[in-house]
Amino acid sequence: MWRSVGSGLWAAEDGEIIGRCGKSKPGKGYLFTREEFTDFRLQLLFWISAGGSSCVYLREPQRQWGTAGDDRPGYGPNCGYAVAINYHDRENPTGALCNLQKPKKVVGSEEEWNEMEIVCRGPEIQMAIGGKNVNRFTQSRVQAGVIGFGVPDKAPEGFEVRFREVVISPVS
DSSP: OEEEEESSEEEEETTEEEEEOBTTBOSOEEEEESSOBSSEEEEEEEEEOTTOEEEEEEEEOSSOOOSSGGGSTTOSTTOOEEEEEESSOSSSOTTOBTTTBOOSSOOOOTTSOEEEEEEEETTEEEEEETTEEEEEEOOOOOOOBEEEEEEOSSOOTTOEEEEEEEEEEEOO
16 A cells, blocks of 8 residues: 655554654655545544654655655645645644645644644645644645655654554545
């Protein structure tokens, strides 16, 4: 169901998907579904180390991804979208549709489990964290693409991002 791209270390442990930055494999890393989705509901719980960052990727077209410039997921012409998980970035804080729209408010915190729900329906992307609607973007491209997670190229020592109870379901 999943495939890893780039650097970063991904593991499945105790029902969780865990992303780490490792000295043995430094650099950005991604984990993507093999299946593509257009309209869907993504529900999950996330946990992130203090000082770390991650993204949830949506509608990212299948292509040769890289770790720089327009080759990165969420960048380049006809790319998909990235939802930020970052409690330190003022430009793209948790719940932001990266480089497109900031959230109305930042909800949740580091080093605790946070519930996230993302609904993609037609040109609309809605995001909720902890049951609170934080962002609604209505001008997205309607395109099929994979769903994924990311680890940054630089992170604090011992960085981890964890995802569990990941459910992708269709919406009509």
